[in-house]
Amino acid sequence: MTKKDRLIYLPLGGAGEIGMNCYVYGYGPAGKERLIIVDLGVTFPDMDSSPGVDLILADTGWLADNADRIEAIFITHAHEDHVGALALVWPDLKKPVYARKFTAAIAMMKMEEQGQPRDAVHIVQARPERVEAGPFEVQFVPVSHSIPESSALIIDTPAGRIVHTGDFKLDGSPVVGEPFDPEQWHGIAHEGDGVKVLVCDSTNVFVEHPGRSEATLAGPLSELIAAQEGMVVATTFASNVARLKTLAEAGRSAGRTVCLLGRAMKRMTSVAEETGVLSGFPGTVPPEEAAEVSRHKLMLIVTGSQGERRAASAQLSRGRYLGLEMKEGDSFLFSSKTIPGNERGVIRIMNAYSEMGVDVIDDHDGLYHVSGHANRPDLEAVHDLLRPKILLPMHGEHRHLREHVKLGIGKGIAAELAVNGMMVDLTGNEPDVVEYVDSGRTYLDGSVMIGAMDGVVRDRIRMALNGHVLATMITDEDDQPLGDAWVELMGLPETGRSGTKLSDGIEAELAEMLSDADDRLLRDDKKLEDAVRKIVRQVAMEEIGKKPEVTVVISRLLVE
């Protein structure tokens, strides 16, 4: 460590939102630090702010510009908000990727799907195995979460030890994977100079009670499923392999044949079995066999806990799906929490089932679902266990990060609220914000990447709110109107207040304007477009009380 070297932290996604995780650490001379990336995740679009978009990624422009400084990419676990952008961004970075076996298997599949090399992904064993990446030495420490092999990272640097928790909870009996091991963490906290910086999950900082173990669900789920008379259908995240196992075991112990429905379900359990993280999963049957089983002897475990329109839960709520159908007397269990923003989709499914006479059971008492994240008392326990000098809350909306900072400061830890784009110098005993880097969002839209601020999505939202009028006109060799202007409407009522067709009304006003127009106006594309647009909007406002988006096309015939 020379005098001028520094240790930096730069979140590019996930700090100020839940989802889209992307964190950078650097060590070296200012502006020339060698870098590692932790996680490359996505977040999901919605109609309010990103209609038509397929996926949302952190803007990795800064990473691409500094690709020559990047040593490696580490993935903490295989959730989409941590690994979903890897294969999309990798071509701009082309650096080795490190992950544990299950995570690596998912990452490799994603690389392959995008035509990128699988072998860029390297499998790492859990601590004590170390990965050297420039000035960094990184170890993967098993933590519990809601997917197999979630890991915290221990990042040793010449300036001290960083613990990057990834997503985690404290679970002494997680059903799948290693239980929380206070001994191991005590060791991590007391090796060498101990923990300098804790970069810590914040999503559940407002949840006051200690987190509950995955194992607490087995009893209530078994009782619930045993008590049902018709077919039982349960949904949860496909990646929550421990939950799938608990559900399937509860089904089997109630004498039911179990069938997994939805592509992701089968993919996740296969990868978990192939990579050895899952064993003893009860036997399941494919849908075509399930359709032959009498319904009181059948249990389906299906995708779509968030109400996704194309997932199995939504398909079943609309009728027959892969030969299976819900009926009166069946029950549907959400072994899941509705993520804020997904309520409408989930409620739509609940009501569709209600119409079928299906009993819907949700998690309102916490009996049938536990969170995968550390709650407030758990976060405090981790602070106490690791006693870091510096706390940097990550993975949370601004309000979560702020609350987590307060919690740390209350314990005498130097905590800093760093959101996406804020570069923090961690070299000294206090975090120091040294730079603001352009950060933001990139959209995968169809097969193309567009910037969130490019205006493309803004135009879509405008068309959705205001409708779209398209006005065309032709001028002759002398720039005189040839025939009348022509108007087409999209997303607008045909008839206005006057009772005449809106397009007729607009065309009549345009005809009048054009007949009065002087040559200066007629020759100037920009002015003529503005004049046409103004009339369209005026007539629309009078007739239908809306100002639509307007596209004007002027075709000028030239002398040949």
Added chain:
Amino acid sequence: MTKKDRLIYLPLGGAGEIGMNCYVYGYGPAGKERLIIVDLGVTFPDMDSSPGVDLILADTGWLADNADRIEAIFITHAHEDHVGALALVWPDLKKPVYARKFTAAIAMMKMEEQGQPRDAVHIVQARPERVEAGPFEVQFVPVSHSIPESSALIIDTPAGRIVHTGDFKLDGSPVVGEPFDPEQWHGIAHEGDGVKVLVCDSTNVFVEHPGRSEATLAGPLSELIAAQEGMVVATTFASNVARLKTLAEAGRSAGRTVCLLGRAMKRMTSVAEETGVLSGFPGTVPPEEAAEVSRHKLMLIVTGSQGERRAASAQLSRGRYLGLEMKEGDSFLFSSKTIPGNERGVIRIMNAYSEMGVDVIDDHDGLYHVSGHANRPDLEAVHDLLRPKILLPMHGEHRHLREHVKLGIGKGIAAELAVNGMMVDLTGNEPDVVEYVDSGRTYLDGSVMIGAMDGVVRDRIRMALNGHVLATMITDEDDQPLGDAWVELMGLPETGRSGTKLSDGIEAELAEMLSDADDRLLRDDKKLEDAVRKIVRQVAMEEIGKKPEVTVVISRLLVE
């Protein structure tokens, strides 16, 4: 009551959704029943299903077709989902409107705003005053809710007594308005033949604990506000006048000057004071005076508890508003529940405040908000109190109605799940579904009413998801292309995978297609449009992985 007369119930809105309440009762010979309407409410649009729409109403086509049979319109209370459509629908019905004083005042304002006659609205006193409307005699019975003067209706008919609860809760100390009076309800249940039909609010049927009184909030709110050091800003529904009073009193007792912010706040409290339902509201100051008060001595009560973008809470979250500004150390209290579907907007505001250093306090422990609806044990208490022969759950999504039916059947009451459009014969001892009436939704879009199924909004959603391409071409007198086709994009990325402009790529393919086109294609508008659309979508799919909406305009120059 002649042998052939029947008593019918027909929900047109609110039965299968929360909001948009509209219920019809009829009595007389089948198909010639004389009718009354209870409530004419709206519901609110969202980007997912109704972008650009201003308000959503029940389709009142059936009512308009049968206007000559309608005797009167009764409004139970002044919430938008009960009175919001009155002035919009009234011109098609033109029947007398009855409501209690406060509700009538709001209804009259709405009539006036829409240019309809105020004096169509008649003020009715609470029971024992009776309104005769054809074969019906109707009384308004005060119930507690979250707005002044909410009323249940007692509808006496030759076939027996109906109790239509409206929205209600059981509150012995509602702060504003009359407390729940078991004596009065006992009387209603035991007059004459008792209650034949209970038509009952269902929104909170899944809430297991008994409802809490509005009065329980005064203590916790006073303590909370007294403990704050900076400015305190609280939000709740403007129509919840009791809550406004409790909040304002808590502010005053903490030595704070109180200011109401947002048009609806002032309107509701003025109407409540003018109509005598509210008295003793603490003095408030206008915003310009509030701006002069030091912030630890100031409390704002503001609109926008649901995160509405234009309400005061959102305005303050974006910066200075009417001379007032939130700062670090201030607190913002949601004395409200987030209605499902509004989470994103509310969370957006919470995070904006977090960025300002403002502490956000919400209702996660129920200390600072109580619901205005009867919970499950309260519904059971009402069943027990009224002992109706027939139960018709209303105002709820399908799942709420279904659960409420189960609750009634469990008590030995003949309960029927009737959703919008189902006409139920109530003449006998059991409800009997006799007809299905076309029901649905009408949108107020700008100043025009459009049917939800007209395709207008569907086109907007498509443009939002897929973008819009507009292709224009001109043909000469011989139907030969004159120049090249021209393409404009809206809501689509400019550049595709090949790196060339998407519009150039499409135009090149169109030029090629047109140069090869035979006369039969060129002369047929429909075929030519389809051919152009197909090419646009093909090229877009290749270049950007999306199939846009396409509007084709073919201008044919004619021999003059």
